[in-house]
Amino acid sequence: MNDIQLMRQALREDMKLLRSRMTSQEVKDSSQRIADRVLELEPIRRAKTIMGFSSINNEADPWTLLVLLKDGGKTILLPRVNKARKLEAVEYTSPQKLHKGRYGILEPEGEAFPPQDIDVVLVPGLVYDARGYRLGYGAGYYDRYLTVLRRDAFKCGICYEYQVVDDIHPCGADVPVHWVVTDRSELVINWDFF
Numbered sequence: 001m002n003d004i005q006l007m008r009q010a011l012r013e014d015m016k017l018l019r020s021r022m023t024s025q026e027v028k029d030s031s032q033r034i035a036d037r038v039l040e041l042e043p044i045r046r047a048k049t050i051m052g053f054s055s056i057n058n059e060a061d062p063w064t065l066l067v068l069l070k071d072g073g074k075t076i077l078l079p080r081v082n083k084a085r086k087l088e089a090v091e092y093t094s095p096q097k098l099h100k101g102r103y104g105i106l107e108p109e110g111e112a113f114p115p116q117d118i119d120v121v122l123v124p125g126l127v128y129d130a131r132g133y134r135l136g137y138g139a140g141y142y143d144r145y146l147t148v149l150r151r152d153a154f155k156c157g158i159c160y161e162y163q164v165v166d167d168i169h170p171c172g173a174d175v176p177v178h179w180v181v182t183d184r185s186e187l188v189i190n191w192d193f194f
């Protein structure tokens with residue numbers, strides 16, 4: 001491994017450790033603050049179709065937000081890893097239609113949703129930087145998926161404030177988000193959406 005790969009891996013491990021130390025109440029409270037901020041964003045208000053995610057390992061939990069958006073008439077999608085080991089979006093219809101997938105993450109049943117019809121993607125991450133680049137677990141699922149969306153699809157990272165650093169030293173395959181919302185602030189990367 002070169003120095004940048006080692007640094008990126010160290011960042012991942014540091015953030016996993018910090019997140020593991022959060023109590024369930026801290027996760028709940030911080031996730032609610034993130035949800036409140038996301039609901040105020042104009043691209044969220046305008047969107048008809050929003051892809052969220054199922055949180056694991058003390059990630060910021062978007063379920064309250066997703067339920068509110070669904071109750072407000074939005075089509076909610078969740079990611080699923082298909083047999084070809086690629087990420088796809090599937091409409092979330094009910095908790096009964098979820099099952100644990102390959103990585104123990106809740107995934108919906110049903111047909112894959114066309115990526116070109118997605119207005120917003122809420123993107124989880126272990127670490128974000130000031131330019132909107134993220135580090136996930138290292139498999140590249142989101143980076144590959146974000147490239148097949150429409151150019152005007154809004155990509156919004158959500159995480160805790162401590163997960164934002166100055167620079168993750170992005171590599172060629174890394175895809176930045178347009179905005180990062182934390183429990184304490186919002187980081188604007190691209191004003192073209194407002």
